[in-house]
Amino acid sequence: MAIANLGPTFPDLAANVNRNVSQISFIFIGRSSGYFGGTLIGGLLVDCMNAKILLGFSMLATAMGLYAIPWCKTATLLTAMMSVIGFSMGVLDTGGNVTALDTWGVEADPHIQALHFSFALGAFMAPILDKMVLGGSAVDLQDHLGSTSDHQPTVDSPVSSEKLHFTVMLSYTVIGTYILLVALFFCLLYWRSGSTRDRRKSSAQQYKIAKYHYALLILLSIFFFWYVGAEVAYGAYIFTYAKTYVGMKESEAAGLNSVFWGSFAACRGLAICLAICSRPVSIIVLSIIFSTVSSLTLTLFNTHPVSLWLGSAVYGASLAALFPSGISWLEQYTTIQGKSATLFVMGAAMGQMCIPAAVGFLQGHYPAVPVLMYTALVSAIMTDVLFPVLYKLATSPSDPNRKGAGDRNLSEALLFNSHLEEEDEEVKEWNEVDFEVIEMNDMWQNSVIETSTNIQGASALELSSRSRDVVPTL
Incomplete structure (x- = not known):
């Protein structure tokens, strides 16, 4: 809702x-830059804090x-707040x-969906909420204030300016209040459950490391680059494409855009049941x-109305479950940490920024294509x-030697979690027991090997002595 409200x-x-x-x-660039930095820092923070x-x-x-957005009276401050x-x-x-x-481990697929x-639901509801709050006042006030695409708006009427500020403030305040309530629930959940359970679960978890762990992550980021870029580009430009290239009416082009996002949201909801x-x-x-199939149909019959309506619906539905299913699929083979x-x-964020920009640039230079x-x-x-x-x-097939590496990763996780909070005696004792079990396993294996060696040596010595005793004397 916060993203789509802009x-x-x-x-x-x-x-x-x-x-x-x-x-x-340029405030879109500011928000995208902040989002890119947030994904980078967030991955590091989620590994080292609750x-x-x-x-x-x-x-x-x-x-x-x-809450602060409606009070930003300069473009610089507005861009900084968007970042x-x-x-x-x-x-x-x-x-x-x-x-x-x-939280859900191997059963996370429907929850990720x-x-x-x-x-998708929040993006669908945000324009409806804005329509209810603003009630079309945006266009009316813009006309009243005399703003055009070539001139800056002049706010001459204090009443109109005050009404404009109120409508913008109300829209962002409603969404901000909803997000604030959810934030308080997260903090309450943290205070009630504490961080012991999270650290214990992280310590006890057996991390799965695939043979080509980093190659899988890089290729999946490239996969999401193309998928998310295509999704955002199609949703952003299908209205303009239908209106300028195909010659549809504005209402028909808006309907085509709604069909794409509607099928996208509906199939994301359907994917929850399908994932079970x-x-x-x-x-x-x-x-x-x-x-x-749908993109090929849209390319071959790019001006046919039936192809556009049916192809957009199928294309939106086919893109709906790719991102959450990709995450759940990779988690089956290798552990996904922060x-x-x-x-x-970050691959998805790069696709969201680069591919729509490239489409806009090329469409402007080659309008007949x-x-x-x-x-x-x-x-x-x-x-x-x-x-x-x-x-x-x-x-x-995994390398057999990676089993030892997995044990080392488990030991390192236990050691790392033991330093998260020194006053938590229960967790420290639990970690010490884990290390003692690991050490006892090593000692048991070594003792078995030494005992086996001693037995073999004693058997060989006894056999040699017996052979000397039975040698006949001539």
Whole structure:
């Protein structure tokens, strides 16, 4: 909701800082830069502090940023506040996925699907909320204040300016209050449960490290780069494409855009039930097949109305479950920690920034070419190529020597967690017992080897002495 709220209120924010829309478009860059930094820092923080309090403080920062947005009277201050909100959202995105995986483990697939369904649901509800709060006042006030695309708005009427500020403040305050309540629940959950259980679970968990761990993370980040980039680009430009390239009416183009996002949100909800009775790899394969077929249809029949309506619906549905299913699928083969999640979330963020920008640039220079449809097809082909490689690497036989490495990783995790909070005697005693068990296992193995060696040596000595006793004397 916080991400999608910017679009409907964008003209109001421009008028609030006495600028036009084109003059403050750089606030999107500020928010994207903050989000990129948040995914990087969030992956490091989720590995070294309690996830509940991290998510609680991140949502608290988001709520405070939303409260401050209507009071930003300069474009610089507005951009800085957008960067802060983007940073906290990046921490939430990385920390939320890792927390879900740590909480439900091998059963996390439907929960991950539900988490990402909530993203689509919030993006769907935000424009509806803005319509209810603003009631079309944005356009009316912009006209009343005399703003155009070529001139700065002039706020001559104190009553109109005050009304504009109130409507913007109300929209961001409603969403900010909701996020603040969720942040307080996270903090309450932390205070009630404490951090002992989290550290104990992290210590007891047997980490799975795939043979090609880092190669899988890099390839998955590239996979998400193309997938998320295509998703955001199609959703951002299908309205303009249908209106300018195909010649649809504005209402029809808006309906086409709604069909894409509606099928996307609906299939993310359906994926929750589907994840209970099927494996992530099955969902990924089906999604890739349907995205390839639909993007190919959209490319070949790029001006046919039936192809556009049906293809957009199928394309949105096929993209819905790819991201959460990809995370759940990789977790089956290798443990995803904060740093690992940072890598593929950053890949998704890069795709979200680069591919839509490239589509806009190419579409402007080559208006007679259906760049958007070609981008969807190329992205589908790239996912078709990357996933078989990912599957081959993930299912490769593990090196037997990696078992010892896994034991060392477990010991290091125990040692690391023992230093998290020295006053927690229960956890320290539990870790010491673990180390004693490991040492006792080593001592037992060594004693068995030594005993076996002594027995063999004694048997050989006894046999030699007997052979000397029975030698005949001539």
